Amino acid sequence: xxxxxxxxxxxxxxxxxxxxxxxxxxxxxxxxxxxxxxxxxxxxxxxxxxxxxxxxxxxxxxxxxxxxxxxxxxxxxxxxxxxxxxxxxxxxxxxxxxxxxxxxxxxxxxxxxxxxxxxxxxxxxxxxxxxxxxxxxxxxxxxxxxxxxxxxxxxxxxxxxxxxxxxxxxxxxxxxxxx
Numbered sequence: 804x805x806x807x808x809x810x811x812x813x814x815x816x817x818x819x820x821x822x823x824x825x826x827x828x829x830x831x832x833x834x835x836x837x838x839x840x841x842x843x844x845x846x847x848x849x850x851x852x853x854x855x856x857x858x859x860x861x862x863x864x865x866x867x868x869x870x871x872x873x874x875x876x877x878x879x880x881x882x883x884x885x886x887x888x889x890x891x892x893x894x895x896x897x898x899x900x901x902x903x904x905x906x907x908x909x910x911x912x913x914x915x916x917x918x919x920x921x922x923x924x925x926x927x928x929x930x931x932x933x934x935x936x937x938x939x940x941x942x943x944x945x946x947x948x949x950x951x952x953x954x955x956x957x958x959x960x961x962x963x964x965x966x967x968x969x970x971x972x973x974x975x976x977x978x979x980x981x982x
């Protein structure tokens with residue numbers, strides 16, 4: 804139930820697991836249709852997008868490779884520090900390839916802007932973004948998101964890979980932190 808408290812007293816579910824799976828299927832269909840006859844490299848932004856890329860990649864119907872980057876701009880807080888650090892770079896050569904950045908959430912757009920600029924210098928054939936969540940109200944940097952799961956209000960959310968100080972990533976739904 805979307806309005807009741809679940810396994811953890813501090814969180815309140817508002818996007819259920821079934822809704823998330825429906826969105827993964829929709830985005831996978833869109834990617835498969837858009838790149839029919841080609842292949843893609845999915846680059847997940849760790850740690851938050853690990854569940855999303857896992858579910859999404861299994862549903863994509865075209866050849867794809869999976870890689871990971873780890874970027875940090877939050878530390879242990881609930882607001883961006885304003886400084887983007889690359890903690891782990893991707894391993895697959897993306898030159899001349901169709902690349903899709905797979906994000907858990909785009910809020911201020913700072914991390915995505917930085918990552919798009921960096922990956923563009925590596926001369927991919929195309930560069931697109933798939934994000935489970937988007938917070939347009941929080942946007943401070945322009946961010947083109949080609950595939951959006953849900954647009955949400957400017958609130959701090961956890962679950963389905965999203966965390967607060969490394970907690971709550973394992974929730975199968977997306978929740979708002981309680982009081």
